[in-house]
Amino acid sequence: CAKSDKDNISYEDLQVLLKENQNLVLVDVRSKGEVDNGHIPGSINIPLDTVESAFKLPPEDFKSKYGKTKPEKDSQDLVFHCQMGRRGETATKQARQLGYSKARNYAGGYMEWSKKQNK
Template sequence: MASAVKEISYEDLLALLKQNQNLVLVDVRSKAEVDNGQISGSINIPLDTVESAFKLPPEEFKSKYGKMKPEKDSDDLVFHCQMGRRGATATTKAYQLGYSKARNYAGGYAEWSKKQK
């Protein structure tokens, strides 16, 4: 149920990036998309690898992605894609893995790149 996905706005994400050192912002787009630009501080975990990535032990997650793996009840986990759809899918996968407070930045990179000009 996509409507159950908690979403976060551009303004909320901007504030989180400024004040939360532990934020794990996951870009679920393809490597080719990310190569054309990304949100500073995000890590790229393509959608088809999200489930396996978040099943990794914390040490492996950190060595592979350079960020601490968030705790299951942490609200420091935000997903995004280009327009919101894949981000919502990834957020749903995270819920299924027990990340009850994961959120989707629905505006995605499309909105971010417009507003960051």
């Protein structure tokens, strides 16, 4: 079934957020090896199997580990992505279960991003 727009953001939306939103926390949930082959500038790598523990960290620990301010629970500044959308969706669900009610998934993932960047 189609996901509603509040769960997902498009490539175009992400472009705007990356340009205009200083507080955006874009989380790449792929493995370290995948990220080393290319990533979206400004994203932080929190592999899917560590998302839950990462977002349970106290804000100061999150900041020192990932170099970004941990988003507030009701922040719209939290976006997850993976290679093609599936792991990003899982991570978004996990974050929502932890109370990040406005967390979203960039469904196109790195695959779409790299295609569009290179055209």
